[in-house]
Amino acid sequence: MTSQEGTVACSGIQKETSNCIYINQMLGQITDKWTLLVIRALRGGPLRFNVLRRELGTVSQKVLTGTLRSLEETGFVSRTVTPVAPVRVDYALTDFGREFLEPVETLSTWVVSNIARIEDARSRYAASQEQ
CATH class of the missing domain: 1.10.10.10 (Winged helix-like DNA-binding domain superfamily/Winged helix DNA-binding domain)
Structure with a gap:
């Protein structure tokens, strides 16, 4: 998933955006x-x-x-x-x-x-x- 796809998948309410930051961080860590x-x-x-x-x-x-x-x-x-x-x-x-x-x-x-x-x-x- 690209960062742009993650943004689209996680768009919406501010809380969801906050959650997406953690999701993106974890995906970044585990995909090295x-x-x-x-x-x-x-x-x-x-x-x-x-x-x-x-x-x-x-x-x-x-x-x-x-x-x-x-x-x-x-x-x-x-x-x-x-x-x-x-x-x-x-x-x-x-x-x-x-x-x-x-x-x-x-x-x-x-x-x-x-x-x-x-x-x-x-x-x-x-x-x-x-x-």
């Missing part, structure tokens, strides 16, 4: 490259930073740190420090983060079941632009 991958990786239980990084593959330390901080700020991920040598830091989904998995899984299922339709629409659009 790594957020959903981190959430899905943590659904199996807590992971240490380096284990999570290996699970994700090519993510840089800086990007993963930023993504985890953002998810912690939103309340989706908890960070637990265990004072041992070396210090152990575990990341886990909170109850709020696990609750968020339900709509994410629903959307994911919808996308996967409509891949052919999406690709067909994109092909038709590309063909119409070539004319």
